[in-house]
Amino acid sequence: QVQLQQWGAGLLRPSETLSLTCAVYGGSISDYYWSWIRQPPGKGLEWIGEINHRGNTNYNPSLKSRATTSLDTSKNQVSLKLSSVTAADTAVYYCARGGNWYLQLVAKFDPWGQGTLVTVSS
């Protein structure tokens, strides 16, 4: 059974760069796409982007200029960086497994990490 455990800084100042990492246990990171999804407090979900082991990426057009995903197959980890954060980026950030590595953008996310609350405040 695949499990995802994520971590990263929980409090950022405006203009700083958000950095989160998600470790995958119980399966190979090379077999799937891996997505990041966020949820502002009390609000709905927003897809950020995805990556596979070949480095193929897709991003939400509204975040594409600031979001970068990367993948370390040796550590079975996937990471997210979001630059120039503002208060609007305050949210719980989730990593999630997507479709098979050759199937991008299938909007199928299972399982999910436990979530990391990131607060942006001066």
Add this chain to the structure above:
Amino acid sequence: QSALTQPPSASGSPGQSVTISCTGTSSDVGGYNYVSWYQQHPGKAPKLMIYDVTKRPSGVPDRFSASKSDNTASLTVSGLQAEDEADYYCSSYAGSNNVLFGGGTKLTVL
């Protein structure tokens, strides 16, 4: 691209059925068979309930079913149980290398 449209709330009594809609456009819900549904209990991560419009992952009760007609997808929960009370989100491939979620529906079991 705007979020998919879901009713903010839905409710039903134990044992009843309730259907939640997810309305998009021909560029997302109506254009692809990549629609999924998620259940989220307070303070928890979402859980996949339906994918590829109608498919149920192993372990999800067959009380949960889904369909799609034109630009609207629907999730039906039959035989409502107390543990079904949660927020439900739809998601769809939206073209242009993007994925959209719905705004979420709070399901209350009366």
